[in-house]
Amino acid sequence: MKNKFSILLIAFMGLASLSYSQSGNADKKIGINWSGFVKADFMYDTRQVVNAREGHFNILPTSVNMVNGEDINDQANFNILAIQSRLKGAITGPDFFGMKTSGVIEAAFFGNSDGSTGEFRLRHAFVKLSNENLEILMGQYWHPMFVTAVFPGVYSFNTGVPFQPFSRNPQLRITTKGTVKFIGVLFTERDFKTRGASVSQSGIPQVHAQLQFGKATETLGGVGFNLKNSRPQLGEDNLTSTAFIGYFRTKLGDATWKAEVTYGQNMTDVLQVGGFGLANGDYVNNNTLSIWTEFQGDFSETMEWGLFGGYTKNDGFGEAINYVNGFLGSGVESAFRISPRIGWKSGNLKIGVEGEFTNAQYGSIDGNGDINTTGVDAVNNFRLLTTAIYKF
Incomplete structure (x- = not known):
């Protein structure tokens, strides 16, 4: 099956490299421009x-x-992996009732699960x-909440997780243009899902509204609000969770400064610490604060640098609970x-x-739904990553 898929992919790439005209729109051609990169990581x-x-996507040191x-x-x-290597097809074609059309197909060799x-x-x-x-x-x-104009430029594929929200979702997104943009999104979940609950079975898509100010090449900032309904079990009520985001980027001489803060409930679908619990028969959200900042720039045309810092805090449940479901478990306090x-x-x-x-x-969770760290030492990990990225 894998060999057949590879053959079909190669054939499709060959055919897609050709372009052709359509009657009624003869000056607009359909075609695909292929790009991507080969990336080898030593960790x-x-x-x-x-x-x-296999350790490629590093999140936190284990307890x-x-x-x-x-x-x-x-x-x-120690490990060496090249599974982040990527292939992208950018599609162009005729207008649709006066609107320009384009499309993207992008895939990598990362797999959908550890298996x-x-x-x-x-x-x-x-x-x-x-x-x-x-x-x-x-x-x-x-x-x-993964803002493409403001995200960490780290070499690690974790892209700042668990301090930076990270997820890809099937969606309908509307964005206005100009120096003040409104971004409205209706979306569901697929590869990145809320642990222990289903957004699709809630019958209500996630909703996001965001305002963005400025230009990505200069000073840019924004704020956003996210509303999620998920159903832990069929026959039970939905759990409503909210999240907020604020971010900016600006130039400081030859360097770029970026920063972002998120505060939300039950954000396991964006790889944040926390989850939800059960208290007196009702489901209760876990609250999480995350913040990161980064400075980056160039020493010269051939040499670049960057410095990333992030912090996350589990604010607990706010009341006594008797059941926990979370991505990184209930034991991560900060x-x-x-x-x-x-x-x-x-x-x-x-x-x-x-x-x-x-x-x-x-x-561990105490009787008030907070994380008690008495007598528990923090753990540390230092990852040394060397990477080679060849773009095409």
């Missing part, structure tokens, strides 16, 4: 980590696991309509990360080195 961790895909008086998670790990690591999987697939005032996107694309990087680039090739120090404080 060394001083501790076992909460991760995905202490004592066996015969020894913390067996306090051991190093499918290395297999081809869909990342983005959408069609876009646009005119001078409006842009309409239909298909799978970034979650609206975490922070400091990550410097430096890279050398020439032509289409970049080679970078990044250090990633992450500290996580674990604890």
